[in-house]
Amino acid sequence: MAKPGLKRRFPSPKDLAQLMRFRKVHFRRTDRLLSRAFTIEDLRSIAKKRTPKGPFDYTDGGADKELSMLRARQSFESVQFIPSVLKDVSEVSLSQKILGRETKLPVGISPTGFTRMMHSEGEIAGAMAAEAFGIPFTLSTMGTRSIEEVAQAAPNGRNWFQLYMWKERDRSMALVERAAKAGFEALVMTVDVPVAGDRLRDKYNGLTIPPALSLRTLTNAAPRIGWWWNFLTTDPLRFASLDSWNGTVAELLDSMFDPTVTFDDLKWIRKQWSGKLIVKGVQNSLDALSATRAGADAVILSNHGGRQIDKAPVPFKLVPEVVKKVGRDVEVYMDSGIMHGADIVAAIASGAKFTMVGRAYLYGLMAGGRQGVDATFNILTQQMTRTMKLLGVRELSELTPSHVVDYR
Protein backbone atom coordinates (compact mmCIF):
# COMPACT_ATOMS: atom_id res chain seq x y z
CA MET A 1 0.00 0.00 0.00
CA ALA A 2 1.34 3.44 -0.97
CA LYS A 3 2.55 5.58 1.93
CA PRO A 4 0.88 9.00 2.29
CA GLY A 5 2.74 11.61 0.21
CA LEU A 6 4.70 8.97 -1.75
CA LYS A 7 3.61 8.50 -5.35
CA ARG A 8 5.30 5.68 -7.25
CA ARG A 9 6.01 5.37 -10.98
CA PHE A 10 7.82 3.02 -13.35
CA PRO A 11 11.37 4.20 -14.16
CA SER A 12 11.68 5.04 -17.84
CA PRO A 13 14.60 3.58 -19.91
CA LYS A 14 15.92 7.16 -20.27
CA ASP A 15 16.09 7.56 -16.46
CA LEU A 16 17.92 4.27 -16.17
CA ALA A 17 20.34 5.11 -18.97
CA GLN A 18 21.28 8.33 -17.19
CA LEU A 19 22.12 6.41 -14.02
CA MET A 20 24.29 3.87 -15.70
CA ARG A 21 27.99 4.50 -15.54
CA PHE A 22 30.41 1.84 -16.68
CA ARG A 23 34.09 2.02 -16.00
CA LYS A 24 36.25 2.28 -19.09
CA VAL A 25 37.25 -1.21 -20.11
CA HIS A 26 41.01 -1.76 -20.08
CA PHE A 27 42.27 -4.74 -21.99
CA ARG A 28 45.84 -4.55 -20.72
CA ARG A 29 46.35 -5.68 -17.15
CA THR A 30 48.75 -2.82 -16.42
CA ASP A 31 46.23 -0.24 -17.65
CA ARG A 32 43.50 -1.87 -15.59
CA LEU A 33 45.56 -1.95 -12.40
CA LEU A 34 47.00 1.54 -12.78
CA SER A 35 43.59 3.06 -13.53
CA ARG A 36 42.67 2.26 -9.93
CA ALA A 37 45.86 3.58 -8.34
CA PHE A 38 45.20 6.89 -6.63
CA THR A 39 47.96 6.86 -4.03
CA ILE A 40 51.54 5.64 -3.71
CA GLU A 41 50.21 3.00 -1.29
CA ASP A 42 47.94 1.73 -4.10
CA LEU A 43 51.01 1.42 -6.34
CA ARG A 44 52.76 -0.48 -3.57
CA SER A 45 49.87 -2.96 -3.34
CA ILE A 46 49.97 -3.56 -7.10
CA ALA A 47 53.76 -3.86 -6.96
CA LYS A 48 53.48 -6.50 -4.26
CA LYS A 49 51.10 -8.59 -6.36
CA ARG A 50 53.30 -8.42 -9.47
CA THR A 51 56.83 -8.78 -8.10
CA PRO A 52 58.39 -11.88 -6.54
CA LYS A 53 58.90 -11.73 -2.79
CA GLY A 54 62.70 -11.42 -2.87
CA PRO A 55 62.92 -8.24 -5.01
CA PHE A 56 59.78 -6.76 -3.46
CA ASP A 57 61.11 -7.17 0.08
CA TYR A 58 64.52 -5.91 -0.98
CA THR A 59 62.80 -2.69 -2.05
CA ASP A 60 60.18 -2.42 0.65
CA GLY A 61 62.35 -3.33 3.62
CA GLY A 62 64.78 -1.49 5.86
CA ALA A 63 67.53 -2.45 8.29
CA ASP A 64 67.07 -4.29 11.58
CA LYS A 65 63.66 -3.44 13.10
CA GLU A 66 62.96 -0.94 10.31
CA LEU A 67 62.49 1.83 12.89
CA SER A 68 64.35 4.46 10.87
CA MET A 69 61.96 3.89 7.99
CA LEU A 70 58.90 3.81 10.22
CA ARG A 71 59.87 6.97 12.11
CA ALA A 72 60.61 8.84 8.88
CA ARG A 73 57.08 8.01 7.68
CA GLN A 74 55.54 8.84 11.06
CA SER A 75 57.17 12.25 11.08
CA PHE A 76 55.16 13.11 7.96
CA GLU A 77 52.01 11.57 9.41
CA SER A 78 52.26 13.88 12.41
CA VAL A 79 52.43 17.06 10.34
CA GLN A 80 49.68 19.59 10.91
CA PHE A 81 49.24 22.12 8.13
CA ILE A 82 48.11 25.68 8.83
CA PRO A 83 46.17 26.92 5.78
CA SER A 84 45.45 30.54 4.86
CA VAL A 85 42.06 31.03 3.26
CA LEU A 86 40.62 33.38 0.62
CA LYS A 87 43.67 33.46 -1.61
CA ASP A 88 43.56 33.24 -5.39
CA VAL A 89 45.04 29.81 -5.99
CA SER A 90 43.65 29.19 -9.46
CA GLU A 91 47.21 28.73 -10.76
CA VAL A 92 49.88 26.89 -8.80
CA SER A 93 53.52 26.47 -9.81
CA LEU A 94 55.62 23.59 -8.50
CA SER A 95 58.84 24.67 -10.16
CA GLN A 96 61.98 25.24 -8.15
CA LYS A 97 65.46 26.44 -8.98
CA ILE A 98 68.17 24.02 -7.92
CA LEU A 99 71.85 24.06 -8.79
CA GLY A 100 71.13 27.15 -10.83
CA ARG A 101 68.42 25.67 -13.09
CA GLU A 102 64.66 25.25 -12.94
CA THR A 103 63.21 21.86 -12.16
CA LYS A 104 59.50 21.41 -12.88
CA LEU A 105 58.76 19.62 -9.59
CA PRO A 106 60.49 19.90 -6.22
CA VAL A 107 61.22 16.16 -6.23
CA GLY A 108 63.70 13.93 -8.04
CA ILE A 109 64.61 10.25 -8.24
CA SER A 110 67.05 8.96 -5.63
CA PRO A 111 69.68 6.44 -6.65
CA THR A 112 68.63 2.81 -6.27
CA GLY A 113 70.71 -0.26 -6.95
CA PHE A 114 69.65 -3.43 -8.78
CA THR A 115 66.70 -1.61 -10.34
CA ARG A 116 66.22 -4.06 -13.21
CA MET A 117 65.57 -6.71 -10.57
CA MET A 118 62.41 -4.80 -9.56
CA HIS A 119 61.21 -4.53 -13.16
CA SER A 120 62.98 -5.31 -16.41
CA GLU A 121 62.59 -1.71 -17.66
CA GLY A 122 64.69 -0.63 -14.66
CA GLU A 123 66.70 2.58 -14.75
CA ILE A 124 65.70 3.44 -18.30
CA ALA A 125 62.05 3.79 -17.24
CA GLY A 126 63.16 6.08 -14.37
CA ALA A 127 65.47 8.22 -16.50
CA MET A 128 62.92 8.66 -19.29
CA ALA A 129 60.08 9.48 -16.89
CA ALA A 130 62.31 12.00 -15.09
CA GLU A 131 63.20 13.65 -18.38
CA ALA A 132 59.51 13.85 -19.32
CA PHE A 133 58.55 15.33 -15.93
CA GLY A 134 61.47 17.77 -15.98
CA ILE A 135 63.13 16.44 -12.83
CA PRO A 136 66.54 14.91 -12.00
CA PHE A 137 67.25 11.19 -12.22
CA THR A 138 70.10 9.67 -10.23
CA LEU A 139 71.84 6.55 -11.50
CA SER A 140 73.35 4.40 -8.74
CA THR A 141 76.86 2.95 -8.78
CA MET A 142 74.97 -0.31 -8.23
CA GLY A 143 72.76 0.42 -11.25
CA THR A 144 71.85 -2.24 -13.75
CA ARG A 145 72.10 0.12 -16.74
CA SER A 146 75.26 1.95 -17.67
CA ILE A 147 76.00 5.67 -17.53
CA GLU A 148 76.03 5.73 -21.34
CA GLU A 149 72.71 3.86 -21.64
CA VAL A 150 71.03 6.37 -19.34
CA ALA A 151 72.52 9.32 -21.23
CA GLN A 152 71.30 7.86 -24.48
CA ALA A 153 67.78 7.13 -23.18
CA ALA A 154 67.36 10.59 -21.65
CA PRO A 155 69.69 12.93 -23.57
CA ASN A 156 67.87 16.04 -22.36
CA GLY A 157 67.39 14.82 -18.80
CA ARG A 158 69.06 16.16 -15.68
CA ASN A 159 71.10 13.05 -15.09
CA TRP A 160 73.04 12.68 -11.86
CA PHE A 161 75.49 9.89 -11.02
CA GLN A 162 75.67 8.47 -7.50
CA LEU A 163 79.12 7.44 -6.42
CA TYR A 164 80.11 4.89 -3.82
CA MET A 165 83.74 5.19 -3.00
CA TRP A 166 85.08 1.69 -3.60
CA LYS A 167 88.05 0.07 -2.03
CA GLU A 168 89.61 0.17 -5.47
CA ARG A 169 89.66 3.96 -6.01
CA ASP A 170 90.65 3.68 -9.65
CA ARG A 171 87.40 1.94 -10.47
CA SER A 172 85.37 4.69 -8.78
CA MET A 173 87.28 7.36 -10.62
CA ALA A 174 86.81 5.60 -13.95
CA LEU A 175 83.06 5.93 -13.34
CA VAL A 176 83.39 9.60 -12.47
CA GLU A 177 85.19 10.21 -15.75
CA ARG A 178 82.51 8.35 -17.70
CA ALA A 179 79.77 10.41 -16.02
CA ALA A 180 81.58 13.62 -16.97
CA LYS A 181 82.00 12.45 -20.55
CA ALA A 182 78.32 11.48 -20.78
CA GLY A 183 77.32 15.00 -19.70
CA PHE A 184 75.95 14.14 -16.27
CA GLU A 185 75.08 17.29 -14.35
CA ALA A 186 75.96 16.22 -10.83
CA LEU A 187 77.87 13.69 -8.83
CA VAL A 188 76.00 12.45 -5.76
CA MET A 189 78.45 11.04 -3.27
CA THR A 190 76.74 8.71 -0.81
CA VAL A 191 78.48 8.82 2.54
CA ASP A 192 76.35 6.71 4.88
CA VAL A 193 77.58 3.27 3.84
CA PRO A 194 80.88 2.37 5.53
CA VAL A 195 79.23 -1.04 5.79
CA ALA A 196 75.86 -2.35 4.56
CA GLY A 197 72.91 -2.07 6.94
CA ASP A 198 71.50 -5.31 8.32
CA ARG A 199 68.63 -5.95 5.90
CA LEU A 200 67.01 -8.85 7.66
CA ARG A 201 64.28 -9.47 5.09
CA ASP A 202 66.93 -10.26 2.48
CA LYS A 203 68.61 -12.69 4.86
CA TYR A 204 65.37 -14.51 5.63
CA ASN A 205 64.50 -14.59 1.93
CA GLY A 206 68.01 -15.78 1.02
CA LEU A 207 68.09 -13.07 -1.66
CA THR A 208 70.92 -13.41 -4.12
CA ILE A 209 71.82 -11.26 -7.11
CA PRO A 210 70.60 -12.33 -9.59
CA PRO A 211 67.62 -14.00 -7.85
CA ALA A 212 68.11 -17.75 -7.77
CA LEU A 213 65.54 -20.22 -9.01
CA SER A 214 64.77 -22.45 -6.04
CA LEU A 215 61.68 -24.44 -5.18
CA ARG A 216 60.55 -21.56 -2.99
CA THR A 217 61.03 -18.86 -5.64
CA LEU A 218 59.28 -21.01 -8.20
CA THR A 219 56.21 -21.41 -5.98
CA ASN A 220 56.22 -17.67 -5.38
CA ALA A 221 56.66 -17.08 -9.11
CA ALA A 222 53.47 -18.78 -10.20
CA PRO A 223 51.14 -15.77 -9.77
CA ARG A 224 53.89 -13.37 -10.94
CA ILE A 225 54.53 -14.93 -14.28
CA GLY A 226 54.80 -11.53 -16.04
CA TRP A 227 57.83 -10.59 -13.95
CA TRP A 228 59.59 -13.88 -14.68
CA TRP A 229 58.72 -13.68 -18.37
CA ASN A 230 60.26 -10.21 -18.59
CA PHE A 231 63.21 -11.25 -16.47
CA LEU A 232 64.03 -14.32 -18.56
CA THR A 233 63.41 -12.81 -21.98
CA THR A 234 65.36 -9.55 -21.58
CA ASP A 235 69.15 -9.22 -21.37
CA PRO A 236 70.57 -10.86 -18.24
CA LEU A 237 70.69 -8.83 -15.05
CA ARG A 238 74.18 -7.49 -14.58
CA PHE A 239 75.72 -4.49 -12.96
CA ALA A 240 76.70 -1.80 -15.32
CA SER A 241 79.60 -0.72 -13.11
CA LEU A 242 81.05 -4.02 -11.98
CA ASP A 243 81.64 -7.55 -13.09
CA SER A 244 79.10 -10.25 -12.49
CA TRP A 245 78.31 -11.30 -8.97
CA ASN A 246 76.81 -14.49 -7.67
CA GLY A 247 76.63 -13.95 -3.93
CA THR A 248 74.17 -12.43 -1.51
CA VAL A 249 73.43 -8.71 -1.52
CA ALA A 250 75.11 -8.14 1.83
CA GLU A 251 78.28 -9.93 0.73
CA LEU A 252 78.43 -7.86 -2.43
CA LEU A 253 77.97 -4.57 -0.61
CA ASP A 254 80.50 -5.36 2.07
CA SER A 255 83.10 -6.41 -0.44
CA MET A 256 82.84 -3.05 -2.19
CA PHE A 257 82.35 -0.28 0.34
CA ASP A 258 85.36 1.41 1.70
CA PRO A 259 85.11 2.08 5.46
CA THR A 260 88.19 4.33 5.40
CA VAL A 261 86.55 7.18 3.43
CA THR A 262 86.75 10.58 5.19
CA PHE A 263 86.06 14.27 4.48
CA ASP A 264 89.54 14.44 2.93
CA ASP A 265 88.34 12.05 0.24
CA LEU A 266 85.36 14.30 -0.33
CA LYS A 267 87.72 17.26 -0.83
CA TRP A 268 89.76 15.12 -3.21
CA ILE A 269 86.65 14.19 -5.21
CA ARG A 270 85.74 17.87 -5.35
CA LYS A 271 89.02 18.51 -7.15
CA GLN A 272 88.45 15.68 -9.63
CA TRP A 273 84.90 16.61 -10.60
CA SER A 274 84.11 19.94 -12.18
CA GLY A 275 80.31 19.51 -12.20
CA LYS A 276 77.93 19.96 -9.29
CA LEU A 277 78.70 17.93 -6.19
CA ILE A 278 75.96 16.65 -3.88
CA VAL A 279 76.66 14.79 -0.63
CA LYS A 280 73.99 12.22 0.27
CA GLY A 281 73.39 10.64 3.64
CA VAL A 282 74.18 13.56 5.95
CA GLN A 283 72.47 13.12 9.32
CA ASN A 284 73.54 16.02 11.52
CA SER A 285 74.20 19.72 11.11
CA LEU A 286 77.94 19.59 11.84
CA ASP A 287 78.51 17.06 9.08
CA ALA A 288 76.41 19.23 6.77
CA LEU A 289 78.74 22.12 7.57
CA SER A 290 81.84 19.98 6.97
CA ALA A 291 80.43 18.84 3.62
CA THR A 292 79.81 22.47 2.71
CA ARG A 293 83.38 23.38 3.61
CA ALA A 294 84.63 20.44 1.56
CA GLY A 295 83.00 22.06 -1.46
CA ALA A 296 79.55 20.44 -1.76
CA ASP A 297 76.94 22.38 -3.72
CA ALA A 298 74.13 20.55 -1.97
CA VAL A 299 73.60 18.03 0.84
CA ILE A 300 70.87 15.42 0.98
CA LEU A 301 69.63 14.76 4.50
CA SER A 302 68.86 11.07 4.28
CA ASN A 303 68.83 7.96 6.41
CA HIS A 304 69.00 5.91 3.19
CA GLY A 305 65.29 5.18 3.51
CA GLY A 306 65.97 3.39 6.81
CA ARG A 307 68.26 0.85 5.15
CA GLN A 308 71.44 1.70 7.04
CA ILE A 309 71.61 2.54 10.77
CA ASP A 310 68.36 1.74 12.55
CA LYS A 311 67.02 4.36 15.01
CA ALA A 312 68.63 7.02 12.81
CA PRO A 313 67.67 10.70 12.96
CA VAL A 314 64.57 11.54 10.91
CA PRO A 315 65.73 13.63 7.91
CA PHE A 316 62.52 15.69 7.76
CA LYS A 317 63.03 16.75 11.38
CA LEU A 318 66.65 17.72 10.73
CA VAL A 319 65.81 20.21 8.00
CA PRO A 320 65.32 23.43 10.05
CA GLU A 321 68.45 22.92 12.16
CA VAL A 322 70.66 22.10 9.17
CA VAL A 323 69.35 25.00 7.09
CA LYS A 324 70.12 27.31 10.01
CA LYS A 325 73.65 25.92 10.37
CA VAL A 326 74.75 25.99 6.73
CA GLY A 327 72.90 29.13 5.72
CA ARG A 328 72.79 29.91 2.03
CA ASP A 329 76.18 28.41 1.24
CA VAL A 330 74.71 25.07 0.29
CA GLU A 331 71.34 23.78 -0.88
CA VAL A 332 69.63 21.43 1.55
CA TYR A 333 67.64 18.51 0.11
CA MET A 334 66.04 15.58 1.91
CA ASP A 335 64.74 12.08 1.29
CA SER A 336 63.43 9.12 3.32
CA GLY A 337 59.80 8.40 4.01
CA ILE A 338 58.10 10.47 1.29
CA MET A 339 54.90 8.71 0.22
CA HIS A 340 52.60 11.65 -0.57
CA GLY A 341 52.81 15.02 -2.30
CA ALA A 342 51.90 16.65 1.01
CA ASP A 343 55.13 15.22 2.50
CA ILE A 344 57.09 17.10 -0.17
CA VAL A 345 55.18 20.31 0.52
CA ALA A 346 55.87 19.91 4.26
CA ALA A 347 59.57 19.38 3.62
CA ILE A 348 59.81 22.49 1.43
CA ALA A 349 57.84 24.53 3.99
CA SER A 350 60.31 23.41 6.67
CA GLY A 351 63.18 24.85 4.64
CA ALA A 352 64.31 22.07 2.29
CA LYS A 353 65.08 23.24 -1.22
CA PHE A 354 64.36 19.93 -2.86
CA THR A 355 63.30 16.37 -2.09
CA MET A 356 63.98 12.93 -3.52
CA VAL A 357 62.08 9.65 -3.56
CA GLY A 358 63.34 6.08 -3.68
CA ARG A 359 60.54 3.66 -2.93
CA ALA A 360 57.68 5.82 -4.22
CA TYR A 361 59.38 5.60 -7.62
CA LEU A 362 60.18 1.90 -7.32
CA TYR A 363 56.62 0.97 -6.30
CA GLY A 364 55.44 2.65 -9.50
CA LEU A 365 58.13 0.85 -11.50
CA MET A 366 57.20 -2.55 -10.08
CA ALA A 367 53.50 -1.82 -10.58
CA GLY A 368 53.81 -1.03 -14.31
CA GLY A 369 57.28 -0.21 -15.64
CA ARG A 370 57.58 3.24 -17.24
CA GLN A 371 53.80 3.67 -17.09
CA GLY A 372 53.92 3.02 -13.36
CA VAL A 373 56.72 5.55 -12.84
CA ASP A 374 54.59 8.10 -14.70
CA ALA A 375 51.74 7.19 -12.33
CA THR A 376 54.00 7.92 -9.34
CA PHE A 377 54.84 11.41 -10.54
CA ASN A 378 51.31 12.16 -11.68
CA ILE A 379 49.99 11.19 -8.25
CA LEU A 380 52.65 13.23 -6.43
CA THR A 381 52.00 16.22 -8.72
CA GLN A 382 48.25 16.15 -8.08
CA GLN A 383 48.78 15.76 -4.35
CA MET A 384 51.29 18.62 -4.19
CA THR A 385 49.05 20.89 -6.25
CA ARG A 386 46.00 20.17 -4.13
CA THR A 387 47.92 20.63 -0.88
CA MET A 388 49.32 23.98 -2.05
CA LYS A 389 45.87 25.21 -3.06
CA LEU A 390 44.36 24.12 0.23
CA LEU A 391 47.19 25.88 2.06
CA GLY A 392 46.55 29.06 0.10
CA VAL A 393 49.92 29.29 -1.67
CA ARG A 394 50.76 29.54 -5.37
CA GLU A 395 54.54 29.24 -5.39
CA LEU A 396 56.91 27.06 -3.41
CA SER A 397 58.69 30.22 -2.28
CA GLU A 398 55.51 31.25 -0.42
CA LEU A 399 55.76 28.18 1.83
CA THR A 400 57.20 28.97 5.26
CA PRO A 401 57.80 27.01 8.48
CA SER A 402 54.62 28.62 9.84
CA HIS A 403 52.61 26.40 7.46
CA VAL A 404 53.65 23.26 9.34
CA VAL A 405 53.53 22.37 13.01
CA ASP A 406 53.88 19.04 14.74
CA TYR A 407 50.45 17.62 15.46
CA ARG A 408 51.55 15.65 18.52
Ligand SMILES: Cc1cc2nc3c(=O)[nH]c(=O)nc-3n(C[C@H](O)[C@H](O)[C@H](O)COP(=O)(O)O)c2cc1C
Ligand atom coordinates in the same frame (compact mmCIF):
# COMPACT_ATOMS: atom_id res chain seq x y z
C1 LIG B 1 65.83 -0.66 -3.27
C2 LIG B 1 66.67 0.50 -2.87
C3 LIG B 1 67.99 0.56 -3.32
C4 LIG B 1 68.78 1.65 -2.96
N1 LIG B 1 70.06 1.74 -3.47
C5 LIG B 1 70.80 2.84 -3.20
C6 LIG B 1 72.05 3.04 -3.83
O1 LIG B 1 72.49 2.22 -4.63
N2 LIG B 1 72.75 4.16 -3.52
C7 LIG B 1 72.26 5.10 -2.65
O2 LIG B 1 72.92 6.12 -2.42
N3 LIG B 1 71.07 4.95 -2.07
C8 LIG B 1 70.31 3.86 -2.32
N4 LIG B 1 69.09 3.73 -1.76
C9 LIG B 1 68.56 4.80 -0.91
C10 LIG B 1 67.80 5.81 -1.75
O3 LIG B 1 68.68 6.53 -2.58
C11 LIG B 1 67.02 6.82 -0.88
O4 LIG B 1 67.91 7.43 0.02
C12 LIG B 1 65.87 6.19 -0.11
O5 LIG B 1 65.20 5.24 -0.90
C13 LIG B 1 64.91 7.29 0.33
O6 LIG B 1 63.88 6.79 1.09
P1 LIG B 1 62.45 6.39 0.51
O7 LIG B 1 62.63 5.04 -0.15
O8 LIG B 1 61.59 6.28 1.71
O9 LIG B 1 62.02 7.44 -0.48
C14 LIG B 1 68.27 2.65 -2.10
C15 LIG B 1 66.95 2.57 -1.66
C16 LIG B 1 66.15 1.52 -2.04
C17 LIG B 1 64.72 1.46 -1.56
